[in-house]
Amino acid sequence: MSAISTHQITVTDMMCNGCEDTIQDEIRHEPGVRRVSANHIEETVEVEGTADMDIDALVQKINDLGFTATRD
Numbered sequence: 001m002s003a004i005s006t007h008q009i010t011v012t013d014m015m016c017n018g019c020e021d022t023i024q025d026e027i028r029h030e031p032g033v034r035r036v037s038a039n040h041i042e043e044t045v046e047v048e049g050t051a052d053m054d055i056d057a058l059v060q061k062i063n064d065l066g067f068t069a070t071r072d
Contacts, residue, residue, distance in 0.1 A: 003050070003051055004034060004048060004049065004050060005048070005049065005050075005051070005053075006046060006047070006048045007046070007047050007048075007049075007053075007055045007058075007071070007072070008044055008045070008046050008047075008072045009044065009045040009046075009047065009055075009058065009059055009062065009069050009070070009071055009072065010043055010044060010045075010069065010070050010071075010072055011023065011038070011043055011044070011045055011062060011067050011068065011069045012043050012068050013067055013068050014038065014039075014040035014043060014067065015040060016040060017040070019038070019040055019067070020038035020039065020040050021038075022065060023036075023038045023045055023062055023065065023067065024036050024037070024038050024045075026061060026062075026065060027045070027047060027058055027061065027062070030053070030054075030057070030058060030061065031052055031053065031054070032049040032050040032051070032052040032053030032054070033047060033048075033049045033053055033058070034048050034049050034050065035047070035048040035049075036048075045062065045069070055071060056071065059071050
């Protein structure tokens with residue numbers, strides 16, 4: 001069984017629940033992602049996944065959606 005790790009991504013321009021939903025819907029289908037939780041008030045996206053999850057690719061995916069994401 002692969003080890004599960006949790007990463008936090010800062011997204012400073014999420015404005016509403018719709019923004020959270022957009023990010024969660026796109027990220028949850030990426031390889032290795034087990035759980036994703038976006039919070040526009042805290043400006044964070046918490047992603048839990050296996051070792052094959054590429055956190056840098058997830059940050060880029062969020063940026064490609066039109067948000068400003070940085071890895072913590």
